[in-house]
Amino acid sequence: MSELHVALLGFGTVGQGVYEALDTHRERIKDITGKEVRIRAILIKDPSKEREIDPSIKVTTDFDEILEEEDIDVLFEAIVGEEPGYTYLTKAIERGIHVVTANKAMFASKGEDLLTRAREREVAVGFEATTAGGLPVIGAIRQLLNVNEITHIQGILNGTSNFILSQMRKEGLSFERALSIAQEKGYAEADPTSDVGGQDAFYKLMILSRAAFHGQPDWEAVPKKGITDLTSDWLQAAESFSLRFKHVGSIQRDRESISGVVEPVLVKESHPFYGVEDVENVVSVKGSLVGRVTLSGPGAGKLPTGSAMVEDFLSLIEGRYASSETRARIGVESLSGRDGEWVVRTPDEALPEWVDRFDLLDRITLSGHLYLFIRGNEEEWNAVQQADVRLQPYPVLKELPLESRLKREASVR
Numbered sequence: 001m002s003e004l005h006v007a008l009l010g011f012g013t014v015g016q017g018v019y020e021a022l023d024t025h026r027e028r029i030k031d032i033t034g035k036e037v038r039i040r041a042i043l044i045k046d047p048s049k050e051r052e053i054d055p056s057i058k059v060t061t062d063f064d065e066i067l068e069e070e071d072i073d074v075l076f077e078a079i080v081g082e083e084p085g086y087t088y089l090t091k092a093i094e095r096g097i098h099v100v101t102a103n104k105a106m107f108a109s110k111g112e113d114l115l116t117r118a119r120e121r122e123v124a125v126g127f128e129a130t131t132a133g134g135l136p137v138i139g140a141i142r143q144l145l146n147v148n149e150i151t152h153i154q155g156i157l158n159g160t161s162n163f164i165l166s167q168m169r170k171e172g173l174s175f176e177r178a179l180s181i182a183q184e185k186g187y188a189e190a191d192p193t194s195d196v197g198g199q200d201a202f203y204k205l206m207i208l209s210r211a212a213f214h215g216q217p218d219w220e221a222v223p224k225k226g227i228t229d230l231t232s233d234w235l236q237a238a239e240s241f242s243l244r245f246k247h248v249g250s251i252q253r254d255r256e257s258i259s260g261v262v263e264p265v266l267v268k269e270s271h272p273f274y275g276v277e278d279v280e281n282v283v284s285v286k287g288s289l290v291g292r293v294t295l296s297g298p299g300a301g302k303l304p305t306g307s308a309m310v311e312d313f314l315s316l317i318e319g320r321y322a323s324s325e326t327r328a329r330i331g332v333e334s335l336s337g338r339d340g341e342w343v344v345r346t347p348d349e350a351l352p353e354w355v356d357r358f359d360l361l362d363r364i365t366l367s368g369h370l371y372l373f374i375r376g377n378e379e380e381w382n383a384v385q386q387a388d389v390r391l392q393p394y395p396v397l398k399e400l401p402l403e404s405r406l407k408r409e410a411s412v413r
């Protein structure tokens with residue numbers, strides 16, 4: 001039986017996930033491709049680490065030795081940072097090798113360039129694992145784009161942040177303890193400030209933007225905020241209003257431009273993100289025909305990410321990415337309306353005067369702070385915020401709207 005030869009760059013959480021997935025699903029892959037998969041070489045950084053790797057596989061710290069291996073069909077890349085990953089993948093593509101990457105920090109900025117190079121060399125680039133771990137969101141977008149125009153994407157895109165917020169709320173863990181468990185479980189990045197500071201979710205949002213809208217907004221114009229300001233007081237206050245904090249990336253396209261934001265927001269019980277807990281991610285995509293499609297599942301970790309990479313591998317072996325060029329889209333509507341809801345923390349117990357201008361939906365006091373759940377006009381609210389810098393507000397996330405016809409059909413009378 002003929003063989004498919006592959007190499008792995010990186011043997012950390014994700015590299016080991018690919019190794020294990022290829023091993024445990026060997027027979028299935030053979031059934032699908034008619035070929036035996038053989039791992040020929042693995043690139044690592046630190047040769048002193050102990051590893052459980054089949055002794056027939058070459059383990060090296062020198063990328064050129066990987067390229068020197070003959071007949072590598074596919075390269076799996078799971079190392080860290082923009083470089084040297086980008087250089088390695090360009091060299092592999094130049095040699096006519098297909099690549100599958102999980103490296104979102106690299107792919108967010110270099111993805112378009114790699115895809116162009118790959119087209120010129122008639123090879124494929126799989127990048128499902130860069131975004132939302134095990135969720136097949138890139139594949140879903142590709143499928144939807146066959147006929148739909150995509151106008152909005154909203155998602156919980158960082159498993160570490162979602163895990164920390166869930167554990168702080170449900171188990172009363174401190175931020176530091178919850179982060180350290182996320183690191184032990186292999187969810188966090190090598191530098192976890194990227195997770196908790198919003199940068200990791202931002203990279204994923206930019207990759208989604210390119211996949212769905214065939215373009216990205218100016219990176220500097222996308223506000224990015226992580227979860228580090230959220231205390232257990234805030235989480236408790238939200239819970240008492242039947243709201244939960246979620247770290248969400250949103251991106252939308254209108255006729256002129258693409259705009260996005262990455263920030264913690266509050267979601268209501270009725271929102272599809274409310275019950276997305278621990279390491280789960282969720283992505284809602286709004287298409288012009290289908291309405292709202294929501295995918296949720298494990299957003300990080302060894303096997304979910306390994307699964308995404310091996311799915312990509314099989315797709316490209318079967319030639320499914322041969323014409324994966326996305327088409328330019330025109331979106332039409334905006335999600336932001338004039339009205340909104342917010343939870344606000346103010347330093348004083350007495351109700352501030354400005355509350356009269358809004359609907360006061362509920363209030364509680366916690367640890368000497370007054371928490372107000374209000375609803376009102378967005379412009380008025382912006383003016384209040386500018387006048388009082390001591391306010392700490394969080395918006396309540398609106399759901400991506402369903403088409404009104406779909407909504408009518410979905411409602412039960």
Ligand SMILES: NC(=O)C1=CN([C@@H]2O[C@H](COP(=O)(O)OP(=O)(O)OC[C@H]3O[C@@H](n4cnc5c(N)ncnc54)[C@H](OP(=O)(O)O)[C@@H]3O)[C@@H](O)[C@H]2O)C=CC1
Pocket residue numbers: 009010011012013014015043044045046047049077078079080081083084102103104105129130131133186187188189190299300301302305
């Ligand atoms: N963890 C997760 O759940 C997910 C991670 N990703 C992405 O996948 C990639 C890998 O993540 P993860 O496995 O968690 O990271 P780890 O830190 O666990 O592993 C990184 C691996 O890459 C190797 N490596 C790092 N730098 C170099 C280099 N310059 N040259 C050669 N090898 C290098 C390391 O070698 P050594 O073992 O010698 O230290 C290690 O084996 C990252 O880009 C990450 O953003 C994507 C989706 C999910």
Ligand SMILES: N[C@@H](CC=O)C(=O)O
Pocket residue numbers: 130132133157158159160161187188189195200299300301
């Ligand atoms: N560190 C990332 C890993 C997956 O992309 C996360 O926590 O989501």
